[in-house]
Amino acid sequence: MLFINTRPKARATELSFALQQAGIQVLELPLLELEPCAWSTALQSLYLQLPQASCIVVVSPSAVEFGMAGLQQSGLTLQDLQALQWIAVGEKTAQALAAYGIQSHVPEVETSEGMLQIPLLQNLSSSSCIAFWRGQGGRQFMMENLQQQGVSILNFILYQRRCPTQTMKNFEQVVAQLQQHQSYSVLISSEASWLNWLALMQTHPALFAHGHFMVLGERLFQLLFKAQAQQHLAFHLHLLSDLSTETILQCLRAMPRNA
Structure with a gap:
């Protein structure tokens, strides 16, 4: 075959x-294939709100790459985010974060449904704010589920997919x-x-x-x-x-x- x-x-x-x-x-x-989204005032605004978030969900190694590049462009550093928790969609993403010295929570099943079972996300209060580093069209199910619980979302669309x-x-x-x-x-x-x-x-x-x-x-x-x-x-x-x-x-x- x-x-x-x-x-x-x-x-x-x-x-x-x-x-x-x-x-x-x-x-x-x-x-x-992936290409980064152009820098914008909207992205700059999202990054400036990032230190107030509870955690950052990172959906792929590419999201790590583009997200860290945007962080540098925004003028923030990882030191500014030291109080945040990080969630990686899988082991490859966790390894990409580890290269920056970041420990992350990883789901047992590498899907949106699996990520929602992480204890950190199970125990959120309705006043929580979660950032998503993602590509255009990715992980919408997970964000919608959290929004239905009253959680605020910082939606970082960092790259686009195309054939x-x-x-x-x-x-x-x-x-x-x-x-x-x-x-x-x-x-x-x-x-x-x-x-x-x-x-x-x-x-x-x-x-x-x-x-x-x-x-x-x-x-x-x-x-x-x-x-x-x-x-x-x-x-x-x-x-x-x-x-x-x-x-x-x-x-x-x-x-x-x-x-």
Whole structure:
């Protein structure tokens, strides 16, 4: 089976190498690339309010990178934020924060639902203020859930997602490869990556029937499940609890041998 690694280019290499070592054919096809948002007075204002927040939720290693760059541009330092708690969406994000000397809370399950189970967020008062360092479109479910509890949100949109130009340019070659395989598997780690895949496959709906979609988290799984019915698409769905190499390998090994 052909495995399509859709992770951003900088994060794809380790997974691709491990799967290839396990004898799995891998095609790297990033569905997302990130670019920082332009500096604005709105961002400056958010940073100046940051010392009054209870904690900062950081949704990705990229959010660490762009968030720290913005912090420097705002004129604040980490010393100004020493009273805050930090929450990282997963171990990779926690490692990126640790490079700045920051210890963070990490959920057991690396999804928005998993993050909401962190004791720090379970015990918030309605007067709390939480900052989100995120990309455009990311973690809205988590913010909406907290706002319903009366929590104030500082919403830092630090970067934008888009489908890489090279991916769009080369996709007909990818289609040719898919047509040569009895089946293929695709890693879908976000709603944005799923929407980009749908757009790319718009003129090749028959190829969905050969696809095994490995989806991160229950909410995203349900999104694809609904898409099957609404758009009359036939494909196989597999739920991932996290994006670790071992979890992905286990999922691939559990697929039917003739898939």
